[in-house]
Amino acid sequence: MRRVPYITRFVNWDLSQEFHVKMSIVTLVLATLHAIGHLSGTFVFGSRPYRQDAVAALLGPEAVPRPYSAYISSRPGWTGLTALVSFYLLAVMSMPRIRKWSYEIFQLGHLLMFPFIAMLMAHGSAALLQFPALGIVLAFPTLMVVLERGTRLLLGFxxxxxxxxxxxxxxxxxxxxxxxxxxxxxxxxxxxxxxxxxxxxxxxxxxxxxxxxxxxxxxxxxxxxxxxxxxxxxxxxxxxxxxxxxxAPAQRFYDFDQTIIIGSGIGVTPFSGILNDLQSREDHAWTRRRDSTSSHESDSEAPPPPIQRMPTIINHNKEIDLNLYRRVDFHWVIRDRVYLEWFSTLLNKISTGTHNPNLDIRMHNHVSKKRKDITTHVYRFLLEKHRTPAHPYSPLTGLIAPTHFGRPDFPKIFAEHYEQMSKLFARDKQRKRRVGVFFCGAPIIGHQLADLCHEMTLRGREDGSEIEYFFQIEVFG
Structure with missing residues (x-):
């Protein structure tokens, strides 16, 4: 299902990890109670001599006399106990401490799901009391999992x-x-x-x-x-x-004309590829439109009727067509400036050259590592500001995009973005008032950003601007 972008843009499958853990805990508790009910209840009751007539009426005359050990050794008995033991082993090997200590054990433990499911399917196959519906229900999804894992195994070769x-x-x-x-x-x-x-x-x-x-x-x-x-x-x-x-959720990026991208540390990776793809795609479309216009002007035939546009001055004194305008605010939060070298070539490529004027990418880098010496702060500030038209690169980071020192003030960033969006949408009454906010990084930052998106959306409803902020988070566990 993750291979289909039209599905993943509506369903974030990776966010089901927390639900998966809670569901497993509930299932383990209920399975344990189910086993206790049989081991200390029905098996004991059904093995008593005075209940053998009732057992014969239910299971047939050949099933009696039926001692306690016969219930344990029966197909429903031993398959149920084997499934429960497998489930407990899987749960123990999936604990966070075990996973952190050895991911190999964690992953091998999850292979116990196959004998667990197999035992569940066989558990009711004797059809003692009812039709074995559980095995039929589990058959198709189990087949899908086996095919998926088998494909991955072959890809390993x-x-x-x-x-x-x-x-x-x-x-x-x-x-x-x-x-x-x-x-x-x-x-x-x-x-x-x-x-x-x-x-x-x-x-x-x-x-x-x-x-x-x-x-x-x-x-x-x-x-x-x-x-x-x-x-x-x-x-x-x-x-x-x-x-x-x-x-992945990051693919919904193209569903929004106005977006905020926030990457924390290595969490920038989903968006580096998107920024590069977006820049190339928009520049290519802009070049084709420009070449098409030039060819019409040199053609002896009459030019095509003009397209109704709404030009306005928005950024850096450039005339921008609001019909085609797309804005991306990119914030990268890193601990130390040396991490900027990971994507320095890509970031400078986006910041330089002649690009589509209707694509407005605003990049901001935030170095969050604390410095106690005031001299270091002053030195970094002066180096960051020391730029000339001939040498636009920062002597400190080597980037054209500005670098801010200290943790980003997200409430201020979102408030300023909201005011600018209000002005944009006031000029363009027909534009969809939806802003996509994409984040990958520490969950604690994600909680803050989710709250800010909710706050900005409520603000849009209260003042009548109807601006909505949609939060998307990348989760890999």
Whole structure:
């Protein structure tokens, strides 16, 4: 389902992780009560001598006499107990502490779902009391899971050439090339599962594609786990397994004309590819329209009737067509300025050159690491401001886009954005008043942004502007 972008734009499957955990806990409790009811209730009651006539009337004369051990050794008995034990083992191996200690154990533990489901399907197959409906209900979704996992297993044997580059103490970059004959239907914002046979043949981990040109793509990975730590220590990475690409909430980016993108640390990866794709797409469309207009002017035939437009001066003294105007506010929150080197080429590419004037990308970088020395603050401020038209790059970061020091003031950022959107929508009465807010990073920041989106939407209803802010968060667990 994640492969279909038209579905993932409405259903964020990754947000079901919390529901998955709660549902599993409830199921485990109910299954335990069910087992206790049989082991201490019906099995005991049904094995008593004076109840054998009732058992014979229910199960048949050949089923009696029926001792307690016969209930345990029956197909419903042993399959139910095996399923419950498998479920408990799976739950123990899925605890956060176990997962942090060894992702291999966590992932192998989840393979117990197959014997668990198999035992559930066999549990009612004896049809002692009713038609075995549970097995039929589980059959189709189980088949889908088996096919999906089987496909991923086969993809592990199909090697994709790759190389590894260490960017800093916390981050590595994998560059890979999909073979020519393999199908690759990547769209900006999607993610892939990768497997490194040198670490583990069975472990598959999801990572967002940060850059993709044709069949060449890059993955920026933060090494903060046991598997990623082993990945960092590899000196001879040559091949990886790739499964995907899959749809993600970031793909809804193109559903909005006005967007706010916020990436925290390595959480910028879903949006780096989107910014690059958006810039290329809009520039290409603008160039085609401009070339088409020039060819009509040189043609001897009469030019086509003019399209009704609403030009206005919005930014940097450029005449912009409101019918085509798209604005993107990009905020990247990082701990230290050295992280800016990850995407410095991409960020400067967007900031320079001749681009579509109707595409307004406003980039802001926020370095949140605290500095106690006031001299450091003054020095950073002076370096950041020391720019000239001939040398627009910051001497401190090497970027054209401005860099702010300290944690971003999101309430102020959203308030200013709302005021500017109010002016824009006042000029364009027909435009959809929807602003997409996309975030990937620490959940605590996501909660604040979700509250701000709700607050701005309520403000739009109160003052009659009808501006709505739609929050989308990337979740990988």
């Amino acid at each position: 199909h090697r994709v050439p790759a190389s590894l580059e260490i960017l800093d103490d916390d981050t590595v970059c994998i560059t890979a090339t999909i073979p020519r004959l393999r199908l690759w239907q990547y769209r900006a914002g999607q993610y892939v599962f990768i497997q490194v046979p040198q670490i583990s043949f069975f472990q598959w981990h999801p990572f967002t594609v940060s850059e993709c040109i044709g069949k060449d793509f890059k993955l920026h990975i933060k090494t903060d786990g046991d598997w990623t730590a082993k990945l960092r220590d590899l000196t001879d990475l040559k091949y990886i397994g790739v499964d995907g690409s899959y749809g």
